[in-house]
Structures are given as C-alpha cells and as structure tokens.
Amino acid sequence: MLSLLDLRARISAGTLTPAGAIDLCRAAIAAREPDLHALVTLDAAPAIPETGPLAGIAMGVKDIIDSAGLPSQMGSSIYAGWTPRGDAAVVSRLKQLGAVALAKTTTTAFASSDPTETVNPHDPDHTPGGSSAGSAAAVGAGMLPLALGTQTAGSVIRPASYCGCAAVKPSFRLIPTVGVKTYSWALDTVGLFAAGVADVAHALALVTGRPEIQTAAAGSAPRIALVRQDFAEAPEPEAEAALAQARQAAERAGARVSDLALPPELAQAWERQRIIQNYEGRLALAWEYDTQADALPPRVREHLEAGAALSPAQYDDARRHGHHARRVLKGLFADYDAILTFSAPGPAPATLASTGDPRFNQLWTLMGVPCVNVPVPGHRLPVGVQVIGRFGDDGRALAVARMIEAALRG
Numbered sequence: 001m002l003s004l005l006d007l008r009a010r011i012s013a014g015t016l017t018p019a020g021a022i023d024l025c026r027a028a029i030a031a032r033e034p035d036l037h038a039l040v041t042l043d044a045a046p047a048i049p050e051t052g053p054l055a056g057i058a059m060g061v062k063d064i065i066d067s068a069g070l071p072s073q074m075g076s077s078i079y080a081g082w083t084p085r086g087d088a089a090v091v092s093r094l095k096q097l098g099a100v101a102l103a104k105t106t107t108t109a110f111a112s113s114d115p116t117e118t119v120n121p122h123d124p125d126h127t128p129g130g131s132s133a134g135s136a137a138a139v140g141a142g143m144l145p146l147a148l149g150t151q152t153a154g155s156v157i158r159p160a161s162y163c164g165c166a167a168v169k170p171s172f173r174l175i176p177t178v179g180v181k182t183y184s185w186a187l188d189t190v191g192l193f194a195a196g197v198a199d200v201a202h203a204l205a206l207v208t209g210r211p212e213i214q215t216a217a218a219g220s221a222p223r224i225a226l227v228r229q230d231f232a233e234a235p236e237p238e239a240e241a242a243l244a245q246a247r248q249a250a251e252r253a254g255a256r257v258s259d260l261a262l263p264p265e266l267a268q269a270w271e272r273q274r275i276i277q278n279y280e281g282r283l284a285l286a287w288e289y290d291t292q293a294d295a296l297p298p299r300v301r302e303h304l305e306a307g308a309a310l311s312p313a314q315y316d317d318a319r320r321h322g323h324h325a326r327r328v329l330k331g332l333f334a335d336y337d338a339i340l341t342f343s344a345p346g347p348a349p350a351t352l353a354s355t356g357d358p359r360f361n362q363l364w365t366l367m368g369v370p371c372v373n374v375p376v377p378g379h380r381l382p383v384g385v386q387v388i389g390r391f392g393d394d395g396r397a398l399a400v401a402r403m404i405e406a407a408l409r410g
Contacts, residue, residue: 001165001195002028004057004145005202011056018056019048022100025058028143029103035124036141037117038134040104041070052098053206059094060105060138060147064181065190067091067101074181075109075116075131078292088179090148090190093207099146105134108355110285111150111183114297115355121163122381126348129159130355132193136163139193140382146203147193150177151365152184152277154344154358156191157386160373162348162356164382166405167193168200171392172368174208184280186319187273187365197374197405201398216395218403222337224250225260229341231267232359236346238383242376243342246385249407250340255400257340260332269325270363272318279315282307322366326391329367333390338400340387343373347381360386370394372401376408 002024010016033039040063049055061067064074066084068091073079086092091101106116111131118133120126121141128137132149136156139147140163149156151169160167168191175190182188192207194200205214226247235243247257282289282304288296289304296304342360349356364371369391373384387404389397 001139001142002145003195004054004199007056007145008053016056018050021056022048022058022102025102025144028141032121032141032143036119036121036137038105038137038141038143040073040106040134042103043070043101046100046102048100049098052096054094055098057099057146058102058144059099060103060135060144061091061101062132062135062147062149063104063107064111064150065091065148066179067104070101070104072104075107076295078288078295086179089176090207091179097206103138103144105132105138105147107131108133109297109300110181110288111152111155112303113299113355115352119352120348123348126350126381127162127352127355129162129348131155132159133355135193136160136165136167139163139165139195145194145199149191149193150180151189151191151361152187153273153365154361156193157361157371157373158344158356158358160193161343161384162382164375165193165195166197166200166375167191167373168204168394168398169365169371170204170394171370174394182284184277184284186276186280189365197372197398197402200372201402204394204398213395213398216399218396218399219337220254222255222400222403223335224255224257224400225332225336225339226257227260227262227339227341229262229360229363231270235342235360238379239342239344239346242379242383242385243340245376245378245408246340246374246404250404253403253407255403260336263328265325265328266363269321269366272321273362273366275310275314275318276322276366278303278307279310326367329369330390338387338389338397340385343384343386347379347383364388367391370397372397374401374405374408
C-alpha cells in the first residue's frame, strides 16, 4: 500500500516531487484498476499543488461526495453524468491542504446495499464490502494513499477490514457532511481510508485542524474493554482469532484488557438502529422514490419501502433509545480508555452479490463514537479489529489503535 506519511517524507526530503507522487498512483491505477473496478472517474489533468502539508497526496472521493468538475453519480443511473459545480466541505478542505482529488471511487447506490462491480483487491471472487467499496479497495490495492468514505451502519470500518487497510470513522460530525448525499442525517459520518493507523490519524488531524488528534498518547497502561457484542450473533473463527491476536498484542504493549458485557440499553439501541436508518432514508430520498422508483436498485427500494412502513412514533422511540444508550456508554468510558471489538463478522464473504453484514458496526455508528479499523496480519484474507473511543476523544482511540497495530507488527 502507499503510505501518505512515507510519500510526504520523501517529498519533504526532496527525493520525490508532488507530481512524481501522483505519477506513482497513476502507475498503480494502470496496473490494478482494469481488474479491480474501484474507480468511477479519473481526473486526466488535475492541478498539482507544490506546497501544503498534503501536497502530492492523491485522494479518492466516494461517489456520493461532491468534487467540482468530476461527476457525482451516487452509484445510480438517476444521476448519470451529473457534475457538481463545487466541492463538498471535506473535499475543499483537503484541496486547501494540497491534496489532489484524482478519482471518484465506486459506491453502492445511494450508499445503501446493492453491490458495485468492484472486487476485493486480495481475491476477486470476494466482496470488497460496501458501501464505500471503491475507496477501501483502491487503498487496499495500493492505488491511492488516501480515500474518503461514509458510514451509516458499517460502510467505512467493514470494507476497510475486508480490504486490509486502516480506516477511521470519526466522532459524529467531526468532519462536515455538507456536499455529501444524505441517507440518514442522524447517522451519516464521513470517514478516511489509508495504509496505516498513523496515516489516518495524520489526515484526520489535518482535515479537522486539530493537531492533538495526531499527538494524543495511549498512555503506558491504557484500560481496554474487550466487547464481543453477543447480541449481534457469533462471528466467524477468523474474526475470533483476530480479536484474540489483538488482545494479546495490546497486553504485550502494556494495556490492561478486561472482558466487558455491554448493558442491555446498548443492545436495545442496536436493535433500533435500522429503524432510524430506514425512516430517514425514505425521507432523504423522497424525490428519487416518488419520481424515479423504477430506476432504484432492489435493495434500495426494499429499504425505502421498509422506511415508509414505519410510523413517527417508532422512529421517535428508536431515537430515545439511542439517546439513552449514549448516556450509558459515556458512563462506561469512566472506567475504560477504549473498547476493542470485531470490525466485521469475518473476512470478506466469497460473493459479489453482497457487501457483507454490518452487525458489528451499526451500534457504534448510532452512538456517534470514533471507530478505527486495525488490520490484523497473518490471515489469508484480511481481517481487522475495531478500536472505539469515547465521543470526541478521537485522538486517544487512534493512539490505542496505533499501539495495537505496532504490537501486532512487532
């Protein structure tokens, strides 16, 4: 994979130019993209800034996020050829830092569940996950050092786990969603994919203007709760093994790891996450559903119809359970610095007809807390673990994730 920190170090040392760094990405894209199908559009002649902390860093932009001059087609024929005049807030910020929006990456239609043509970079018979399929696959394949995705249930952490790259779903609204196609305004969160945890920490610190995110420390003996999410059904053996490896690595690094069964309020919120997602999706995509229903792929249509069948009372009840669970979770973090759990039920399923199951992600998206995927080495297909921090403490979550990543590699 291409590390943005390594590229930036080489540029700073004068051994690589920003244009040369972009050329490395172009060469990797030429080699891998014909088989991977991770990109929707490639900018043939982008402006390449010479200065800025991200000069020379090519980024992929998920195709529900506006980038001026490149089509934003939402993974749907309804928006075929539609090109925005301006950038989404996060894209504008990254460009200010010197990054180049080199490509739009594939997304499931409206960031829902109907698969794209993208394949897993480690085995083309397996899904890359979704909905941020192209972003995860492009970074996992070494075509891009940075990519943007979004998560409404598990669309950043799960595909990162499947494709073997690091990723962060930050605290809710830490990155603005202005210029991002909405599915659920209570859940949608912009996230970042990169080669390693240090890379995503660096990018998140820059894009938010919060250097403390990158410089935060895990501490000499961080308190980590190992959470199995028993209410979400059992994971596959590979996920179990990865979690055990991560626990051992954390303990070798000095962490104090203890098992924690989540209180029932968290399970109750988990059960209701889909109510919020479907109800808001039906409202957010009202125009598409009301005027273009025949052009919607089957799973989008199924989810929107499920949302239409929900009452405001059911939605309000789900929101109340979510609010209550957040208060309970905040109390748990008085005793722990981070939570360690599964990123996905297992490695990427051997199918291109599904994007996988977000059941180990949806609670944490509803809670709005920072989540980091840490790849666990030693498996035939990539498997990751998920480090979760308290709301607003993204720096510590990333620091604990870095500690575990380093111990796993060492």
